[in-house]
Amino acid sequence: xxxxxxxxxxxxxxxxxxxxxxxxxxxxxxxxxxxxxxxxxxxxxxxxxxxxxxxxxxxxxxxxxxxxxxxxxxxxxxxxxxxxxxxxxxxxxxxxxxxxxxxxxxxxxxxxxxxxxxxxxxxxxxxxxxxxxxxxxxxxxxxxxxxxxxxxxxxxxxxxxxxxxxxxxxxxxxxxxxxxxxxxxxxxxxxxxxxxxxxxxxxxxxxxxxxxxxxxxxxxxxxxxxxxxxxxxxxxxxxxxxxxxxxx
Amino acid sequence: xxxxxxxxxxxxxxxxxxxxxxxxxxxxxxxxxxxxxxxxxxxxxxxxxxxxxxxxxxxxxxxxxxxxxxxxxxxxxxxxxxxxxxxxxxxxxxxxxxxxxxxxxxxxxxxxxxxxxxxxxxxxxxxxxxxxxxxxxxxxxxxxxxxxxxxxxxxxxxxxxxxxxxxxxxxxxxxxxxxxxxxxxxxxxxxxxxxxxxxxxxxxxxxxxxxxxxxxxxxxxxxxxxxxxxxxxxxxxxxxxxxxxxxxxxxxxxxxxxxxxxxxxxxxxxxxxxxxxxxxxxxxxxxxxxxxxxxxxxxxxx
Numbered sequence: 268x269x270x271x272x273x274x275x276x277x278x279x280x281x282x283x284x285x286x287x288x289x290x291x292x293x294x295x296x297x298x299x300x301x302x303x304x305x306x307x308x309x310x311x312x313x314x315x316x317x318x319x320x321x322x323x324x325x326x327x328x329x330x331x332x333x334x335x336x337x338x339x340x341x342x343x344x345x346x347x348x349x350x351x352x353x354x355x356x357x358x359x360x361x362x363x364x365x366x367x368x369x370x371x372x373x374x375x376x377x378x379x380x381x382x383x384x385x386x387x388x389x390x391x392x393x394x395x396x397x398x399x400x401x402x403x404x405x406x407x408x409x410x411x412x413x414x415x416x417x418x419x420x421x422x423x424x425x426x427x428x429x430x431x432x433x434x435x436x437x438x439x440x441x442x443x444x445x446x447x448x449x450x451x452x453x454x455x456x457x458x459x460x461x462x463x464x465x466x467x468x469x470x471x472x473x474x475x476x477x478x479x480x481x482x483x484x485x486x487x488x489x490x491x492x493x494x495x496x497x498x499x500x501x502x503x504x505x506x507x508x509x510x511x512x513x514x515x
Numbered sequence: 516x517x518x519x520x521x522x523x524x525x526x527x528x529x530x531x532x533x534x535x536x537x538x539x540x541x542x543x544x545x546x547x548x549x550x551x552x553x554x555x556x557x558x559x560x561x562x563x564x565x566x567x568x569x570x571x572x573x574x575x576x577x578x579x580x581x582x583x584x585x586x587x588x589x590x591x592x593x594x595x596x597x598x599x600x601x602x603x604x605x606x607x608x609x610x611x612x613x614x615x616x617x618x619x620x621x622x623x624x625x626x627x628x629x630x631x632x633x634x635x636x637x638x639x640x641x642x643x644x645x646x647x648x649x650x651x652x653x654x655x656x657x658x659x660x661x662x663x664x665x666x667x668x669x670x671x672x673x674x675x676x677x678x679x680x681x682x683x684x685x686x687x688x689x690x691x692x693x694x695x696x697x698x699x700x701x702x703x704x705x706x707x708x709x710x711x712x713x714x715x716x717x718x719x720x721x722x723x724x725x726x727x728x729x730x731x732x733x734x735x736x737x738x739x740x741x742x743x744x745x746x747x748x749x750x751x752x753x754x755x756x757x758x759x760x761x762x763x764x765x766x767x768x769x770x771x772x773x774x775x776x777x778x779x780x781x782x783x784x785x786x787x788x789x790x791x792x793x794x795x796x797x798x799x800x801x802x803x804x805x806x807x808x809x810x811x812x813x814x815x816x817x
Binding site: 301352403 | 590601
């Protein structure tokens, strides 16, 4: 095909340009699916410690996305000394393996949240979501008073099935459940059981009582449950300091 | 379209659109072309020096470009170039630079830090950063807390004890302070009386008759945690009610006796649970020690 033919035909030009550009992307991305070290192995006593979110945490994550939290908060601690000192251990690829889509973000108007779990009390989070300036006077984060509203979890099973379809190991059959017991241990496997999602969600919201109001299950319950689990699934004291560097 | 231009000597590509629209055939500037070739050469060199090309389930690791670092537990590791190893090397260098202070800090007792001006200057400047990153969200940047929610660290009233050992324990393992709700368990009258008694403890001019009745309510219900004398018990985090420092009841914000009564009544009726998270695991032992020293310095450490 002559160069002139391509240049004088918009349709050809678009198609061929897209092919050339996608080659650049594909040669960078496709090998990552095959290289063993792309996602780190994080096992303690033979069990994987990084697990998919529980039903309640999953709804919290949905609210995190609905409210656009990712526009101001990243969830990606880079291996730099200043970030390590402020936020903690750098993020692992394995820690976002069940995130669809991942919440790395690209803008830090607020602080990184990759390891915010356990850093503040539930009461602090609730107070901060309702009125950030009541605890951080210099904050520019908006108030989110509507998170006090009841949580809609009627479709929780479908939400989990949708994630299962893209590879998150939630279980429906007893074989899948057994596989999860092998992989994560029984306690976690119970939480990943789609058939028990509603019971699990209600139980976690009740015992966790994230919003300080034990009577209801609010959106804040779910969001705080999610925030409190972020970055807590890897106990780095169980690994040697250089262990995760070997994967790169 | 202007036909009149000064670069008539340059050849056109020979294309012609709309009858008169032509395209010059200018060669690329020489500097641009060589810079382009240079980037190609750079890329080829890069392929050999850094991890780049995928091969099956592995990848090339780069030749002659290794990083050697020492981990925190003294193991020397040599690995191919990667950003995580680079970070560990930076961490090692920082550790070396601060070692003379950090090692000493880890070893010496708290009292010795206070006596060594250089060491305490290091600890305090490091603590300010740690405090801002980890503690200020609740206890506020200056450490004065939020009345009703997060304790003030500047005064000399300590819920859980103000010695170095107590503060270290609080930071490392966290605390949960629980004042139960008495609404429903005590009658309206009893609550009214006990509020009067509690205010009398810190020297408010209250109704003596009610306060006297409130004393027996206090002894039967509140003294278990707050003590017979109302001075609190630090192993429970129960507040001293005899000083004029209030940590949950918003008495200082009230400007009348009735306002103060309402502030105390709210706490008695509804109770309050407050949680200080545990920092062990998130912060290193030395970091907790530095923060303990700082918090002890802030208020009237005991």
